[in-house]
Amino acid sequence: MRMIFLVVSFFAGVAALYAQTPVVKVAVLLYPGMELQDFAGPADVFTKAAEITRGGYQVYTVSMKQGVVYTEGHVGIQPDYTIRQLPETDVLVIPGAPMAVIDSLRKDSTMRTLIKQYQDSVSVVMSVCTGAYLLAEAGLLDHQKATTHYFVADDFAEAFPGIAVVKDVRYVDEGNIVTTAGVTAGIDGALHLVERYSGDRIAGMVARGMQYTPHREEVWPQAPTGMNGKGDADLVCGMVAIDKNVYAEYKGRRYYFCGGTCKKAFLSNPGKYIPRL
Structure with a gap:
């Protein structure tokens, strides 16, 4: 009887733990031309974290306007919400895109306003890859450390001299701002946030479930003509x-x-x- 009591108490304690843990709400921004893996990698991390924690995370997608959003490779995704409908959010993920798309969005006042608007209403804004340009354009990275895709690291540093660009890393954590390097580095950034919210045990379970080995530091490969992707x-x-x-x-x-x-x-x-x- 004592053994049964202990088993029941254990599972009751686990259930109570999950019940008392606040749900982490994650919104992934979608926009035309974004890099597919920039969106899919972090979304998959948080989705698996939700499964492992029995609903400890809620993941949804959001776009500027209604309708299917087509990625760089013309993969269509139907967003859950538009910006006007966006529920309360803890983490806002902003994917990157080819530089032609990013340059256009940097001139988009609506995008800048959106990012500034949610800077104070969310706990963390995380950019993936060239999404760092959008955060920088909105002023979120002023006088902070940040990283981006190694192809455009030098161009990024030249465009935003007030930002300390960190190379040879997968992500940079500045508290309420997390920036990641190129494409798959978004997985590392998302796993890092899962560790922040749920501990290294849960983050490790997510990584193993994805058969992915996370790491923070990485010697970047050298771009063929230096780290100025715009020139090529x-x-x-x-x-x-x-x-x-x-x-x-x-x-x-x-x-x-x-x-x-x-x-x-x-x-x-x-x-x-x-x-x-």
């Missing part, structure tokens, strides 16, 4: 054109592309892309 940006998709064998000549100038698909799109209508320069 594909005019069509905005990605860095690594392969210098994929290019097209137009009006006496050479343009590089990430692959044959973008090169073909450019050649079909060069005037559509040249004005971006």
